[in-house]
């Protein structure tokens with residue numbers, strides 16, 4: 001006897017996903033077709049897909065800085081390294097800053113050069129921000145980066161194995177004969193980078209890090225390039241480019257002094273230049289006076305220390321913001337990132353969306369925040385840390401708690417609505433109504449919801465961590481609940497298991513039995529798929545206990561064969577039990593009939609078959625209830 005969800009059968013019919021290997025023999029038997037015929041149907045569906053799509057050439061490089069200045073020697077050195085490696089030796093280049101200086105221009109240099117040489121890598125470019133020094137303290141795990149690369153390389157989710165080791169092997173074999181340019185930005189250490197290094201002679205990896213990563217040079221033949229601040233002449237050139245030739249030519253002494261006060265650090269120069277450029281009639285000598293004043297207040301005058309200078313420049317620019325823009329800047333510092341949209345910022349600050357867009361434009365103009373892709377705003381790490389410091393100095397704890405509560409509510413309600421579009425058959429959980437000041441963000445279609453989750457995935461994960469930190473345990477289990485259909489469609493079961501573990505812990509702290517059953521069930525399902533059957537069973541057992549205690553309907557499965565001896569089968573059986581107790585359990589025999597009809601229609605040569613059915617919503621969703 002085979003029991004499956006109707007929605008799963010529909011996806012098989014459409015060719016959106018494939019049955020797991022252990023299901024196939026049972027499926028063939030249930031359908032009365034041979035195993036060979038079943039495989040034929042399934043593979044003709046996937047052939048049609050890959051023929052349509054053609055090979056995927058990823059183009060993940062973010063845009064380079066428009067008015068990039070100087071660095072001629074470094075660019076030439078990088079090109080020499082590449083030329084040397086072109087003979088066929090593997091090339092790994094590490095760009096790292098002296099003394100771990102942030103804001104020195106590592107990312108800008110790496111991207112500038114990557115764009116210059118991208119044409120030499122015909123199989124495309126991969127880029128990941130490894131968030132090694134994110135103030136929120138959540139560096140990307142190598143397996144997360146690999147998973148993102150597999151998606152970028154066009155591997156369908158259902159063809160990506162659930163276990164990280166197998167994914168890493170798949171990544172290596174995919175790159176083995178490719179000429180790929182890979183940028184690993186903001187690496188924390190060698191361990192984070194190593195699994196991502198391509199062994200292919202034709203590919204090149206550029207790593208940026210605040211550390212020297214000497215271990216990569218020793219063990220992985222990486223070439224180190226230490227990046228210092230700009231030369232004084234380059235700093236003046238950067239300021240001239242951004243403030244304008246006429247003003248800088250009129251006050252050359254002031255320009256030189258601004259460069260010195262910024263310690264020639266590109267990030268400080270960029271912020272100072274943006275502020276000066278936004279006040280066209282303002283004499284540059286007055287900018288110097290203000291910058292000196294700012295440094296004086298912080299008692300770091302002429303220290304020549306880049307990190308001290310950058311603080312003085314930030315505080316100078318920040319103090320000139322209007323009240324509302326300054327408040328928006330501070331509150332954005334409470335958002336863990338990696339980036340924020342105008343609707344989310346509007347909820348964070350309880351301001352209208354048009355007003356929020358105006359404030360974000362002001363902050364962007366002053367280079368305090370960057371619109372790194374249309375509608376998505378991000379901080380440089382140093383600016384985020386500065387904004388968070390200002391928030392703690394200026395606003396009271398109740399204001400922070402209210403802002404954090406609003407932004408958590410924002411993502412929870414937006415996620416809940418989007419999840420409903422991804423899986424309309426799922427019994428929704430009941431949320432508390434959103435608090436005042438929240439700007440609703442609603443997905444309008446399946447595609448929109450998928451795009452929303454794809455764009456917000458890292459933000460949502462950061463929100464779960466923020467919910468835990470701020471003691472908002474209802475958000476800490478409900479946000480992961482909303483992410484389930486998306487992550488399941490992506491085949492992201494490791495990530496799903498990790499956040500459902502967090503969710504379950506929150507539900508236990510809340511002493512909320514229904515939340516514990518929901519999170520425990522999703523955790524157990526993910527664990528079953530990634531092969532941790534022992535843990536899965538114990539979580540399923542807990543769920544069953546709770547469902548029984550609560551008097552929820554339990555349906556005895558029709559098949560329990562092998563359940564006593566085989567953990568996988570027992571877990572699967574328990575899945576069916578728990579699934580059957582859910583309010584929207586389907587009539588499975590009719591689903592099986594439908595699948596059989598499809599197969600026989602296909603065999604008869606009709607137009608409806610696995611190979612030609614359109615597949616608007618690809619899915620790797622397996623047997624998650």
Ligand SMILES: Nc1ncnc2c1ncn2[C@@H]1O[C@H](COP(=O)(O)OP(=O)(O)O)[C@@H](O)[C@H]1O
Nearest residue numbers: 065067068069102103104105106107108266267
């Ligand atoms: N050579 C350069 N020319 C123009 N702007 C630069 C240059 N280097 C860095 N910047 C600007 O300085 C800021 C900090 O640079 P970034 O590359 O982000 O630093 P890092 O990666 O070392 O922390 C960014 O706004 C960047 O655009």
Ligand SMILES: [Mg+2]
Nearest residue numbers: 106107186208
């Ligand atoms: Mg950087």
